[in-house]
Amino acid sequence: MADELTWKDLEVGNIIKEAGNASFRETGDWRTEKPILDKEKCVKCALCWIYCPDAAIKPSEEGYYESDLYYCKGCGICASICPERAITMIAEEEK
Amino acid sequence: MKAQAVKFGEKLVPTKEFLAEGHSFCIGCGEALALRLACKALGKDVIIANATGCIEICTSPLPFTSWRVPWIHTLFENTAAVISGVEAGLKTLTKKNKRPVRDIKCVAIAGDGGTSDIGIQALSGAFERNHEFLYICFDNEAYMNTGVQRSSATPYGASTTTAPAGKFSIGQITRKKNMVAIAAAHDIPYVATACPSYRFDLMKKVRKGAEVKGPAYVHILSPCPTGWRYSTELTVKIGQLAVQTGIFPLYEIENGRYRLNADPPKLKPIEEYLKLQGRYRHLTGEQIERIQEMVNEDYAKLKKKVAASPM
Amino acid sequence: MSQRVALEASHAVAEAVRMADVDVISAYPITPQTHIPERLAEMVANGELNAAYIPVESEHSALSTCLGAAAVGARTFTATAGQGLELMHEVVYIASSMRYPVVMAVCNRALSAPLNVWGDHSDAMAVRDTGWIQVFCQNGQEAFDLTLWAFRVGEDPKVLFPVMVHLDGFTLSHVTEPVILPEQSEVDRFLPRFQYPFALDPDKPMTHGAFGPPDIYSETKLAQEVAFRKSKKVILQGWQEFGDIFHRYYHPVEEYKTEDAQTLLLTMGAFTETAKIVIDERRDKGESIGLISLRLWRPFPFEEFRQAVKGAKVLIVFDRCISFGLGGPVFAEIRSALYDEEPRPKVVGIIGGLGGRDMSEEDFDYVINRGREIAEKGSDRILETVNIR
Numbered sequence: 001m002a003d004e005l006t007w008k009d010l011e012v013g014n015i016i017k018e019a020g021n022a023s024f025r026e027t028g029d030w031r032t033e034k035p036i037l038d039k040e041k042c043v044k045c046a047l048c049w050i051y052c053p054d055a056a057i058k059p060s061e062e063g064y065y066e067s068d069l070y071y072c073k074g075c076g077i078c079a080s081i082c083p084e085r086a087i088t089m090i091a092e093e094e095k
Numbered sequence: 096m097k098a099q100a101v102k103f104g105e106k107l108v109p110t111k112e113f114l115a116e117g118h119s120f121c122i123g124c125g126e127a128l129a130l131r132l133a134c135k136a137l138g139k140d141v142i143i144a145n146a147t148g149c150i151e152i153c154t155s156p157l158p159f160t161s162w163r164v165p166w167i168h169t170l171f172e173n174t175a176a177v178i179s180g181v182e183a184g185l186k187t188l189t190k191k192n193k194r195p196v197r198d199i200k201c202v203a204i205a206g207d208g209g210t211s212d213i214g215i216q217a218l219s220g221a222f223e224r225n226h227e228f229l230y231i232c233f234d235n236e237a238y239m240n241t242g243v244q245r246s247s248a249t250p251y252g253a254s255t256t257t258a259p260a261g262k263f264s265i266g267q268i269t270r271k272k273n274m275v276a277i278a279a280a281h282d283i284p285y286v287a288t289a290c291p292s293y294r295f296d297l298m299k300k301v302r303k304g305a306e307v308k309g310p311a312y313v314h315i316l317s318p319c320p321t322g323w324r325y326s327t328e329l330t331v332k333i334g335q336l337a338v339q340t341g342i343f344p345l346y347e348i349e350n351g352r353y354r355l356n357a358d359p360p361k362l363k364p365i366e367e368y369l370k371l372q373g374r375y376r377h378l379t380g381e382q383i384e385r386i387q388e389m390v391n392e393d394y395a396k397l398k399k400k401v402a403a404s405p406m
Numbered sequence: 407m408s409q410r411v412a413l414e415a416s417h418a419v420a421e422a423v424r425m426a427d428v429d430v431i432s433a434y435p436i437t438p439q440t441h442i443p444e445r446l447a448e449m450v451a452n453g454e455l456n457a458a459y460i461p462v463e464s465e466h467s468a469l470s471t472c473l474g475a476a477a478v479g480a481r482t483f484t485a486t487a488g489q490g491l492e493l494m495h496e497v498v499y500i501a502s503s504m505r506y507p508v509v510m511a512v513c514n515r516a517l518s519a520p521l522n523v524w525g526d527h528s529d530a531m532a533v534r535d536t537g538w539i540q541v542f543c544q545n546g547q548e549a550f551d552l553t554l555w556a557f558r559v560g561e562d563p564k565v566l567f568p569v570m571v572h573l574d575g576f577t578l579s580h581v582t583e584p585v586i587l588p589e590q591s592e593v594d595r596f597l598p599r600f601q602y603p604f605a606l607d608p609d610k611p612m613t614h615g616a617f618g619p620p621d622i623y624s625e626t627k628l629a630q631e632v633a634f635r636k637s638k639k640v641i642l643q644g645w646q647e648f649g650d651i652f653h654r655y656y657h658p659v660e661e662y663k664t665e666d667a668q669t670l671l672l673t674m675g676a677f678t679e680t681a682k683i684v685i686d687e688r689r690d691k692g693e694s695i696g697l698i699s700l701r702l703w704r705p706f707p708f709e710e711f712r713q714a715v716k717g718a719k720v721l722i723v724f725d726r727c728i729s730f731g732l733g734g735p736v737f738a739e740i741r742s743a744l745y746d747e748e749p750r751p752k753v754v755g756i757i758g759g760l761g762g763r764d765m766s767e768e769d770f771d772y773v774i775n776r777g778r779e780i781a782e783k784g785s786d787r788i789l790e791t792v793n794i795r
Contacts, residue, residue: 002158002622007629010158012566013505014626015604016613020115020163022154027117046101050294051331053120053127055112059098071116075123075320076328089328140608144474155616157626165606167477168615169470169500176467180430180474180482181606183458187429188480191456193599199608217470220463 027054031074033089035067041086048078048087106295109135118161120153123327125318125334126233127153129291130204133231133315136298137200137305139164142185144178146205146214147171149240150233172213175221175230178203182226200305201228207248208238211274222281222310229304229311232274235319243322247272250342252386253374255322260377270389278312279348285311286348291318292334296345296356316343324373336368341394352404353397365390408592408652413585415546415578416441419485419511419571421585422553424455425593428509429480429600432460432471436490437523438575439513443485465490469497469508476506477614479605481557484508487575488515491529495536501568502537503630504615507560507600508568510538511553513579514675514726516761524762525575527675527726530703531735537634539569539641540703542674544660546583548701549573551654554593559644561600565637572703574676576762581676588652596651638705658707659714660699663689667696670718670751671774672740674700675726677765684770695774700736708743715744721751722777724770724792726759733757733789752781758792769793 011017042064049057049065056071057078067078079087100107113134120127126149137143145151145168154161155168169177182201188194203221205214210232218230237255238244245258245267254266279286285307289297297315304311318333320326325333337343341362346355365387369375378386413421419442423431431450433443449455458475462468465486472482486494491512501508514530516522534540539560543549549571556569573579604612618626641658649655660678663685664670673681678699685697698714700707715721721744725734732738737755744750754777759765773792780790 002156002619005158005622005625007625007632010622010626010629012604012633013503013614014157014616014618014629016155016158016160016616017610018160019611019613020112020161022117022159022161023115025117025119025159027119030122046103049101050103050108050132051128051291053124053131053330054118055114055116055131059101059110068116073122075330076326077123077128077330080328081331142478142606142608152617155613157616157618157622160613160616162613163611165608165611166613167474167606168617169473169504170496173466173470173497176462176470177474177477179460179462179467180432180471180476180480181478182474183430183432183460183471184475184478184480184482187456187458187475188478191429193429194479216463217467220467223463224460 664696
């Protein structure tokens, strides 16, 4: 994206006006392992949500907390702190 | 409609992310977690000045920004001066009726190097001048952004790239600079330590620091899998052990009064904390014993101050 | 009615800052700048000026504080000199690159070592590439006028660059002269309120100071240079408007008795007034000689400068600084600016007035005589100097 911009596209002082536009960036491709949630075990305590450094876990309509793999970097914190062991990390398959 | 907040018993934590997804912090970064929680605690009405460092680099590669609140970065060592200007500017413009009356929190954030080394002069000046701002130090105990060089906040015995452990060295040969005590020595109304593993405690302290009249300082231990060399999923556990072993106690100094926020009846042996981290892998049993003594000493000193503080 | 009062040049700067109704002043004391912040602190304490005066712990913080205040839309001012300007050096680049229109007075001072608190242009030359609009004052009136004008130009939405107003330490900063102070209503007509379009605001959250990786850094610098060059238009417009209201007209290059002059002397700053006396004397004797002085130093006024030296045979540049291993910095730039001109005067450089060393009329006589000699025969010296043993 940056390499498509010319000097004319930059704001005065290189100010960025679109707040939070980094959310367009995919960080899921950093991952070597991904979290799998076992909904049978999940008690919806939201610990995984609050402890995700990447804000990659989102509350779902049904009240679960699910990883958004577009952002999830696969650190495994969610799996390690889940009191019900409802999350397991599995190897990312080759694309 | 999506939920605005997630409920934890009585506590409500907003779902809104003021620090957008898509940032480039390392996998399992404790600082990113601490920052995310701090931003939730601060909310929308804030202006953040950020020192050069991991946070700045990971959240603002042109033309992208992770910030959903107004944010300014200029340099490494001047963040406390920049936020002084923000605060004085807002106050004066309001006084002169050039902007509406509105409560906007002024917050400066920096790493341990930007705080306890290169930025300490500007910070001391801003404390002394009594600006109304909160300064948050995200302490990952070395210059991580440039590749794990030692800082004055690196603990005794840790191996870093510029104080490596070797045949003739234990690694860091000095004790961690007590930045919290230095902040407190300015007689500012609020000083606290926090750790993202204690999520509600962290958010409460950040909120308190932002709301207090006058300068406030919150020092957050931010476990770093890259620099401390531990497995990425252990970030929360490492933070818990730092508190449970007493090497990083959670406490507040409110108007000079010390209070411990977590005081386990018996501290866990420091070895439990050290053994999980590659930066301490070289330590001998004797050296670990020495570190245990230091932790005991420091903890006892802190407890004395707590005991001497009127309730 | 405007009034004519006796004012020290430093205090004239402070008066301009007061009449500009500045919002935030942040400064650290350093000789010979002290009279400016002292007077401003007094004005704030007395209620003559409704502003925040922030007594910071260093020059680095002085300018950094101004950045923070400017970022929320405050009109800001600081002042420094010599070592102070060196200490804030990295912040100086930030101010221009992030486009905060801070106004800074610099009471030009030599650089240590050895420690020397007196005047020369070493501090100014060390920041010539920093992207600030820079002007040099010759007297107290100019110190007042150019400080006021600095806010008008720097804060213009088409400009948004910081402005440095240079006044020679002691030889100007501490000199008391008659200065005409305008009516506040005239100042208000000249200087609109600062309306910063990108103020940090929770309702419109913007990111200031994102970092520039290699795939975009070059573009940021090109954008900055284009905008900086374009500021020239507003610089000239600002001086036109200033003249229309206050009846004193300024130009990027001041020409003094240059008509048909075979020899030109080029000076900057307060010694220009001494040099003019020498030019007068020589003109009276029938010599074909004149003087030019660069008032605008950055962006460099190529066009006006080339026009001003047209027809001259010899141009003698007087520098108050040594660029080690090169010579006089102004001389080097002037010679480069004329390289493509045909015909062009022979350009020679002489250095003097370092660290508070005075320049008398006799010294300027020497500069002119020696300058002509070098132009004719060349020089075999490492450095051509005046009044240096």
